[in-house]
Amino acid sequence: MAVTVVVYEDLPDRVRAAVEAETGPVFTVETVSSGLNSALSARVRTAGGSVFLKGLPVGHRWAWTQGRESEINPYVVPLAPRLLFRVVAAGWDVLGFEVVDGRHADYAPGSPDLPLVADALLELGGLRCPDVELRRAEQRLAAYVDRPADADAFRGDALLHTDWNNRNVLVADGRARVVDWAWATRGAAWLDPAHWVIWLIAAGHTPAGAEELAGRLPAWGAAPPRAVDAFACAGANLWTEIGGADPDDWTRRLLTAARLWWRHRRG
Template sequence: MNVSNRRIPYAELSPDVRAAIEARTGPALKTESASEGLNSEIAVRLVSQAGEYYVKGRRSDHRWAWTQRREAEVNPYVHGIAPALVARVEAGGWDLLIFEAVDGHHADYRPGSPDLPKVVDVLRRLGRLPCPPIELRHAEQRLERYVDRPEDRAHFTGDALLHTDWNNTNVLVAGDRALVVDWGWATKGAPWLDAGYWVLWLTAFGHEPASAEQWAAQVPAWAKAPAEGVDAFAVANARMWDEIGGLNPDPWTARMVDAARRWRDYRQA
């Protein structure tokens, strides 16, 4: 999910908020705002004598502030495939998460990229994790407005933990592994859905839909996906991105609208 927010520099936080953060990190020696992604109103890499941290968050009254709580609750259950959460700080009207910083790069989804097998690996590892006993949205509820028939929702039900936002900026490649960040939209649903979401992003990065599905096929859960369920999922995503794009989408959104339509058309051919 991509939302336009003004990115707030660390120095613009009030002294009491910075003090609450630095009570967990140690005094900041250097801070640098992240350039990628606009989901968080503040996203800062903070260096202190104790180490390096990534601080992200929203004002407590933001309509999606609940994603902060969701991400904090999910983090203990995704150890090894996501950066570790150091602390959640609620102070001065802000809801902030402090993570251990990771040195890496955003995954390259283009055809031929050496990052693709690493993304397959993290999808497999996620697929082996149990769904945590916390409140999660359900995939069939998130997609119900976009299906042809109410019964199509049954294809999306399940007990798997899903990330659902496989934007390449949410996948950090560090050495020989990939880590997944931004779990605020974590969802419970059919285990093959995350591979399906990845198909859409691969298509947006230059893969033909058939090639994108071949990469998804390396994730075991995809082999159990019913063809009619994948068809319904492709249709639902095309409708969702059409809705997001509206009549005059920006270039980033237009690319996603086009990718979703191409995948839908491939499934319907």
């Protein structure tokens, strides 16, 4: 089920009324996303300031991600923007977040953002995984490893973000803030640096250079090499599935990076 992009003005009247009961009258609206994961993704300006809105129809297959973000948010602030409200009305589930006035992180080699992202990963690594319902890494990746037992290496009790797309990392006021916690997961602490490695390679790093950056994080040093091998294999298989028979340019870039890393891990 694809996500159909909806602009704020086209939401049902009851939905907009429920949102504006929280925000006050909306003066201007800026759509800020292509809608890959959310049907509604907009920044609205009100008398009280700006609010970021993220919404999905309640019948969408990913509607559960709205609840996941709502539940996890109190545990990841201030690394993540604060959730201000959640409204469910007229078949829509809408979250309202504080706005981060920043830019998307630059993952390119030599970028000054790289240490800031590493600091965000380090901060996340210091958070306790809350007692809320989360998917488990060994379950999420079980279908992509070569041998079923390989997924056991992904078990753990760390709180993971798992989607280190640079568009989910906003740089503002000298620090990196992390958004879109829909795929928060419980698993081994080294997995988030491992997810980051694929995005770093896609941004132009060599596999060895990406691993060197990840190696600055304590969690990475605790990762058994065979477990990292299993994850690199799973990543290549996962992106192969996502890409399908005719991947678009964006997906092809990640697929190429994942395969390149897997070849590197195989020696």
